Amino acid sequence: ELKVEQNPLFLSMQEGKNYTIYCNYSTTSDRLYWYRQDPGKSLESLFVLLSNGAVKQEGRLMASLDTKARLSTLHITAAVHDLSATYFCAVENTGNQFYFGTGTSLTVIP
Amino acid sequence: GAVVSQHPSRVICKSGTSVKIECRSLDFQATTMFWYRQFPKKSLMLMATSNEGSKATYEQGVEKDKFLINHASLTLSTLTVTSAHPEDSSFYICSASDGFSYEQYFGPGTRLTVT
Numbered sequence: 001e002l003k004v005e006q007n008p009l010f011l012s013m014q015e016g017k018n019y020t021i022y023c024n025y026s027t028t029s030d031r032l033y034w035y036r037q038d039p040g041k042s043l044e045s046l047f048v049l050l051s052n053g054a055v056k057q058e059g060r061l062m063a064s065l066d067t068k069a070r071l072s073t074l075h076i077t078a079a080v081h082d083l084s085a086t087y088f089c090a091v092e093n094t095g096n097q098f099y100f101g102t103g104t105s106l107t108v109i110p
Numbered sequence: 111g112a113v114v115s116q117h118p119s120r121v122i123c124k125s126g127t128s129v130k131i132e133c134r135s136l137d138f139q140a141t142t143m144f145w146y147r148q149f150p151k152k153s154l155m156l157m158a159t160s161n162e163g164s165k166a167t168y169e170q171g172v173e174k175d176k177f178l179i180n181h182a183s184l185t186l187s188t189l190t191v192t193s194a195h196p197e198d199s200s201f202y203i204c205s206a207s208d209g210f211s212y213e214q215y216f217g218p219g220t221r222l223t224v225t
Contacts, residue, residue, distance in 0.1 A: 050212065
């Protein structure tokens, strides 16, 4: 069974600060996805990482993938209040099924 | 493009009744659809995978007789929660894959409350 863990589970950070969310997974996969979820809403796709060493950036968020270490990171630069949400990583298995991480609830404090 | 809708967005039903949730791909053909459930402040758990015209594949621990999934066309999958109980109350999210891109496209979710 593919297991996906994120840490931290909860993150409270001040505006303007930087932080990294980590996503570890248990079996080999070359595809990893990051999503944002606002309360009561469905998922918003942030990044699709398709190969080892992939790095993608959008605004204040940057995601990377190390398939050898089975690790992905989501780095937040100079956080702003609008980034407050829950962030999930998801790992795809060979059957195109997604297994989601435990989620990181981010609160950015003014 | 790649829009997935769900209906209804919210439903309240009485214990013992059945409720059907629809998932539609609006602008593409979905060769595969997936159903997830999410409890409050928890992660999404894959329930089942359905391919058009064939039986759904359920994840371990998911009762296939309780959660009936039908994928009768390339744009529609339905999840029927049979004999619902309060513990079935959850947020149900579907997603669809077009078989070409890597991504799954997620629906807006259906909040089910069983009283």
